[in-house]
Amino acid sequence: MKLNQQLLQINRSFLICFIASASLSAVAAQLLSEYDNYLNTTITIIIGYIVYFGIFSSLFYWDNIERYRGMKSNLIKKELFALISSFGLAEIVYLGIRWPTLYYFLEIGIEPYLASIISEIIATACYMASVTIFLRKTKTF
16 A cells, blocks of 8 residues: 555544544533533543544554555564554643643633533644654654
8 A cells, every 4th residue: 555545544534533532522521511620621531532542443454454464464563563652652742732721721611512622623733743753753654
């Protein structure tokens, strides 16, 4: 599979996951509006993670099943390690931005669904920049 096609599939998968995760996180934040802000923030982010990684894992598997069948196992391990490392480091950046921004927006009185969406956009932009940097540094893509 060509590199551009693979990146297009990852971007498509990311977009689908982002929309689903952001939407359900916003609903969760609104439904949890009666709870303390730290609890609302934590549960909303956990729900977002479950949705995002559940969908992304499935889409990534289906998009790449043929590609990985034709690869040697040591190359698969190397590529998956680079991907997991890059995404893992970016997740630390994401969580380090998402939790404080969502909590802050809830504290200053922004509607929970809107606070969740704004926080998600900010954290995701930083996440994507981090993933791009980490993947280029590891020369995965």
